[in-house]
Amino acid sequence: MNIIQAIVLAIVEGLTEFLPVSSTGHMIIASWLMKVPNSDFTKFFTVGIQFGTILSVVVLYFRRFFQSVNFYVKLFVAFIPAAVFGVLFSHQIDALLESVLTVGIMLLVGGIIFILLDNWFRATENNRDKEIKYDNAFVIGLFQCLAMIPGTSRSASTIIGGLTQKLNKKQAAEFSFFLAVPTMFAATAKKMYDFYKEGIHLSSEEWKLFGIGNLVGFIVAIIAIRAFIGYLTKHGFKMFGWYRIIVGAVILILYFMGHDLQLV
Incomplete structure (x- = not known):
């Protein structure tokens, strides 16, 4: 890996980690295009x-x-389901992580759901911020377990979970960001320990490349989060739905054409 590839991958990670578009799918395409x-x-x-995006x-x-x-x-309560699910089904999850086909399919399915999402939760669109109770946090944590299917997107799952608990879009997205900190830190630390x-x-x-990657991912993630909150509150989810469908279709087309796509 050279420095250009490292910077591009860090930009992709920073842009997509907290958006409901699946960072995994984008890393697959970016790695394939650059022949990483x-x-x-x-x-x-x-x-x-x-670690940079978490920070x-x-x-x-x-x-x-x-x-x-x-x-x-409350963050701990929301974190519990993913922690338990990850321990109990670690082998099955690892098997899914080898499947590029799963990523493409889940991007498509999630895209269709996101196109419909604004209509499903229109009643809560203008709700004021509500107090998130422990049962709300736990339900959002259950939705986070869906993100263990690659291509689903952790932020997409938790944002939808927040909407089911009558949070408005901004509050649901922000709680998704907060929950990312313990969840991503635990998962990343575990993988780093395995290495x-x-x-x-x-x-x-x-x-050196690793340090540059974390710095770039940190800066880009800050920009992405701010832009996402502003866009989401004004325009909703539909654009992300169509975007997911396009990315999913590209991955499936490349996969069935026999290109060597891998989950990096």
């Missing part, structure tokens, strides 16, 4: 740069993360 080698470092890099949420919502202990308790156990060692040049 499917090496141990590539896998380490694409996992590790998520962007903490920086953007710094005051919210230090407002009360109750805030952390460590496998004896993967980076050269000084690879550590």
Whole structure:
């Protein structure tokens, strides 16, 4: 992997991690277009740069993360379903993560759902921010489990979960961002530990690329989050639905044409 490939992948990660469009699908296409080698470092890099995007949420919502202990308790309650589900079904999840076909199909299915989403939850569109109770947080956490199917999108699942709990679009998206911090940190730390156990060692040049990737992902994620909140409150989900359908169709076409697409 060269520095241009590292920067582009970090931009893709920062742009798509918190948008309801599946960062996995975009990483597949970006890696295929740039012919990124499917090496141990590539896998380490694409996992590790998520630390930069996680940090962007903490920086953007710094005051919210230090407002009360109750805030952390609710995040923990929402985090529990994914943690339990991940432990119980780790082998099945790993098997799904090998399937590019699953990514393409889920992007298409999710796209159709997003086109219909504004009509389904129109009644809550103008709701004021409500207090998120423990049962609301737990239900949103259950929806997050859907994101273990690659191509579903963690943010898409949790935003829909928030809407079912009568949160308005802005509040549902923001809680999705907050929940990403413990969820993504735990998942990323676990994968990084697995790499460590496998004896993967980076050269000084690879550590440099890794640092640049995290910095770029951090900056781009901040821009993406701010832009997404503004767009979502004004225009809704339909555009993301059509976009998901296009990306899903591209992946499926390339897959059935026999191109070597891989989940990096």
